[in-house]
Amino acid sequence: MSSYVFRRLAAIVALAFGISIIVFLIIRLIPGDPVIAMLGTNAGEPALVDRLRAQLGLDLPLYVQYWRWLSALFQGDFGYSYGYQQSVMSLLEANIPATIQLTVAALALSLTFGMILGITAAVKRNRPADTLTMAVALTFMSIPSFWLGLLLILMFAVTLPWFDVVGGTSLKGLVLPAVTLALGTIGFNARFIRSSIIAAQVQKHVVTAQAKGLSRTTIFTKHVLRNALLPILTIVGLQVGQLLSGTVIVETVFSRPGIGRLLVQAILAKDYMTVQAVVLIIAIIYALTNLIVDLLYPVFDPRVASR
Amino acid sequence: MQLETELMKPATSPAIEEVVATPRMPRWRRVMRALRHRSLALGVVIVAVLTVLVIAAPLLTSIDPNAQDPMATFVPPSPEHPMGTDAFGRDLFSRVLYGGRTTMLASLTVVVLGAIFGTAIGLIAGYFGGAVGFVIMRLIDLLLAFPGILLALTVTAILGPGLSNGVIAIAVILVPIYARLVEGATREVRNLPYVEAAVTLGIGSRRIILRHILPNVMSGVVVLTTTWLGIAALWVTALGFIGLGVQPPTPEWGAILNDGQNYITLAWWITVFPGVFLSLFVIGVNLIGDGLRDELDPTIT
Numbered sequence: 001m002s003s004y005v006f007r008r009l010a011a012i013v014a015l016a017f018g019i020s021i022i023v024f025l026i027i028r029l030i031p032g033d034p035v036i037a038m039l040g041t042n043a044g045e046p047a048l049v050d051r052l053r054a055q056l057g058l059d060l061p062l063y064v065q066y067w068r069w070l071s072a073l074f075q076g077d078f079g080y081s082y083g084y085q086q087s088v089m090s091l092l093e094a095n096i097p098a099t100i101q102l103t104v105a106a107l108a109l110s111l112t113f114g115m116i117l118g119i120t121a122a123v124k125r126n127r128p129a130d131t132l133t134m135a136v137a138l139t140f141m142s143i144p145s146f147w148l149g150l151l152l153i154l155m156f157a158v159t160l161p162w163f164d165v166v167g168g169t170s171l172k173g174l175v176l177p178a179v180t181l182a183l184g185t186i187g188f189n190a191r192f193i194r195s196s197i198i199a200a201q202v203q204k205h206v207v208t209a210q211a212k213g214l215s216r217t218t219i220f221t222k223h224v225l226r227n228a229l230l231p232i233l234t235i236v237g238l239q240v241g242q243l244l245s246g247t248v249i250v251e252t253v254f255s256r257p258g259i260g261r262l263l264v265q266a267i268l269a270k271d272y273m274t275v276q277a278v279v280l281i282i283a284i285i286y287a288l289t290n291l292i293v294d295l296l297y298p299v300f301d302p303r304v305a306s307r
Numbered sequence: 308m309q310l311e312t313e314l315m316k317p318a319t320s321p322a323i324e325e326v327v328a329t330p331r332m333p334r335w336r337r338v339m340r341a342l343r344h345r346s347l348a349l350g351v352v353i354v355a356v357l358t359v360l361v362i363a364a365p366l367l368t369s370i371d372p373n374a375q376d377p378m379a380t381f382v383p384p385s386p387e388h389p390m391g392t393d394a395f396g397r398d399l400f401s402r403v404l405y406g407g408r409t410t411m412l413a414s415l416t417v418v419v420l421g422a423i424f425g426t427a428i429g430l431i432a433g434y435f436g437g438a439v440g441f442v443i444m445r446l447i448d449l450l451l452a453f454p455g456i457l458l459a460l461t462v463t464a465i466l467g468p469g470l471s472n473g474v475i476a477i478a479v480i481l482v483p484i485y486a487r488l489v490e491g492a493t494r495e496v497r498n499l500p501y502v503e504a505a506v507t508l509g510i511g512s513r514r515i516i517l518r519h520i521l522p523n524v525m526s527g528v529v530v531l532t533t534t535w536l537g538i539a540a541l542w543v544t545a546l547g548f549i550g551l552g553v554q555p556p557t558p559e560w561g562a563i564l565n566d567g568q569n570y571i572t573l574a575w576w577i578t579v580f581p582g583v584f585l586s587l588f589v590i591g592v593n594l595i596g597d598g599l600r601d602e603l604d605p606t607i608t
Contacts, residue, residue: 018449022461029465138597142589144541146548147564147582154571154578241454248456252549253568264549267464275464279457286454 008294015287020073023280024066027056027272034058038272039082048082055079073280079273083266088277091262096281099258102181102250103243105174109182110239111232114189121190122197123220133190140187145246149180149253173256181250185239192235193228200228230301237293241286347598353591357584361407370398372405372558381574391576393566403581406558410547411588413474413559414540418532420478421539425485426528430516432486433493444490450483456542463551470559473552477542481535488531492524526603533596537589544585560585 027034035052036043043049057065072079078088121133156176200206201224209219247260255261259278266274360367376396384391390399432443450458462476496502497520505515546552547561548568555562560581567577 015449015452018445019452022449022453026461026465031466138593139586139590142537142593143586144544144548144561144582144589146545146561147578147585150564150568150571150578150582154575157572238454241457245455245457245460248460249545249549263460264551267460268468268550272464275461279453279461279464282457283453287452 004298005295008291012287012291016284019280019283019287020070021066023276023283024069026276026279028058028062028065030272034272037270040270042082052082078277081266081271081274083269083271083274088274091274092259092277092281095257095259095262098256099244099247099251099260101174102177102247102256102258103240105178106181106185106243106246107236107239109178110185110189110243111236113182113186115193115229115232117186117190118193119197119225121194122201125194125198130194134194137187137190140183140190142187143183145180145184146249146253148183149177149250152176152180153254173254177250177254177256180253181243181246184246185242189232189235189239193232196231197224197228200224203227233293233297233300237290240289241282244282244285346594347602350591350594350596350598353587354595357407357588357591358411361404361411364401364404364408367404368398368401370401372401373397373556381570383574384576390580391574393563393574393577394570399563399577399580402558402563403560403584406560406563406581407584407588409470409553409557409559410540410544410561410585413470413543413553414536416474417477417539417543418481418536420474421481421535422485422528422532424478425482426489426521426524428482429486429489429491430493430520430524433490434497434512434516434520436494436497440490444487447483447486447490450479451487456480456545459542459546460551463546468551468554470553470557473543473546477539477546480542481539484535485528485531488527489524492527493520496520496523530596530600530603533592533599537592537596540585540589540592 027038030037035049035056035058039045039048039052053059057068060068076089078092080086081088081091084091117133117137121130121137124130124133153176206219206223209223214223245260247258248263249260250256251258251261252264259281263275263278265271266278374397376392379388379392379396380394382388382392382396388398388400390403392398393402428443428447432440432447453461456477458480459473459476462479463472466472466475502515502519505519543552544559544561544564547559548565550565553559553562555566563581564578564585567574567581571578
């Protein structure tokens with residue numbers, strides 16, 4: 001058990017190191033002079049150019065630049081956004097809560113409805129209800145989230161003023177973006193849970209339970225579902241990443257504050273320090289979620305730790 | 308002799324053969340099987356119709372997709388403009404058809420690029436293994452640490468917006484996914500006796516990889532390609548939609564949706580029609596992917 005935990009921790013440290021190098025290289029890989037590219041219209045001011053050049057230390061050897069950048073990060077210094085005229089840290093502080101709120105809401109939706117649809121399909125396997133549910137799931141996966149968002153805006157802004165359509169982090173304003181972000185993963189989860197249940201139904205201990213004469217409900221809830229739902233833990237880890245990166249599109253459609261929309265605007269404005277910070281934050285949150293999932297797994301499935 | 312023919316007879320009789328060849332399936336299973344094929348067929352039909360429509364665009368409309376008409380802005384769908392016009396008076400029917408060319412071709416290019424580079428990397432890492440394989444696969448793991456479209460956005464941030472940069476950026480996401488699948492499959496095949504035999508015979512690595520290993524990992528690559536073509540289309544259009552993909556005025560489904568966003572309450576048709584085409588395309592591709600996976604790769608349920 002402890003060696004399992006140790007291995008997972010070592011892996012995440014190595015991964016975080018790798019992520020930091022890639023993120024660090026973003027600015028250094030820009031073709032041309034990154035300082036000129038970053039300052040855009042402000043590039044005419046020599047004082048500003050000199051200050052940014054000194055700050056990035058682009059004349060120094062790469063490993064020195066990396067070290068300076070990393071130690072600044074650990075002091076909470078993500079650099080300065082020339083586009084927003086404020087520190088990247090304050091931008092992050094202002095935008096992260098809204099994104100977390102949206103991601104958690106979407107994750108809750110995709111698990112709840114994915115499970116309802118997936119279990120329905122598995123129980124009614126090969127009957128019309130199953131075919132219909134799977135057709136719905138495939139459609140959910142195929143509809144582009146930004147188009148769905150636009151349709152919802154069209155529907156609720158024009159005809160049915162039930163939810164706030166644009167802006168704000170109120171609960172009323174959360175519904176449409178969360179549904180938009182979750183729809184694809186609802187479809188995916190429904191299919192995943194269906195096949196997971198079907199795979200669990202043919203295991204030997206289920207046959208034994210049937211032979212013992214246990215009721216179908218008991219077999220399904222205690223012997224099938226418990227095993228079938230375990231892999232969902234892994235899916236949750238992966239899906240947090242999918243949903244976090246999906247906020248890029250959904251926040252843009254709904255003009256909602258958050259780091260996804262911040263990233264798009266920063267890319268368009270060549271605000272590279274903000275780009276670096278957001279990419280780093282999303283990748284690190286994703287890695288940490290998967291670490292938590294890995295550490296939780298042996299709690300639910302003791303076989304994992306002994307592997 | 309008589310006895311022998313008597314014994315032979317049942318074994319070769321058509322009745323027995325039929326039973327052996329096609330075990331009698333319950334009706335629901337036969338229906339499901341037919342349905343499964345039907346979904347594959349449905350996907351092929353949807354994608355084929357869309358492909359014909361966008362290729363035949365010059366025959367279906369004589370209006371240039373970029374031709375502006377200041378006198379005919381925001382015209383609702385009408386016989387003259389079946390899908391209406393946009394803020395510049397451009398004919399949406401023409402833009403959706405020509406835009407489909409861009410979207411579909413870009414999506415296809417993305418998966419083909421991802422498949423070629425990812426398969427090559429996976430073959431090399433899986434066949435040679437050792438330190439080379441280890442280093443390659445750790446780099447692949449590192450790329451997979453950036454979820455979903457985030458890696459593509461990172462690449463776009465470096466390369467700048469544009470259609471070809473967007474295609475490259477999304478292909479970069481697919482490379483590690485193909486590489487990981489192909490590496491695993493290659494390692495399995497590499498240890499099979501016939502590959503060992505080829506090595507013993509002194510056949511060069513390149514020939515072994517291309518002639519003996521590649522054909523064995525191809526079915527997985529094909530399944531992955533149809534699975535990811537739909538997602539590639541979603542991402543290509545998403546980049547177009549947020550302004551990082553195709554640049555105006557080139558028509559592309561995502562970019563048209565971006566145009567329509569600002570006038571959504573004024574002109575619903577700009578938002579609705581390209582989205583319907585895009586969704587149908589992705590549904591069709593996903594149906595094909597599901598069908599092919601059932602047919603080619605029985606291990607994935």
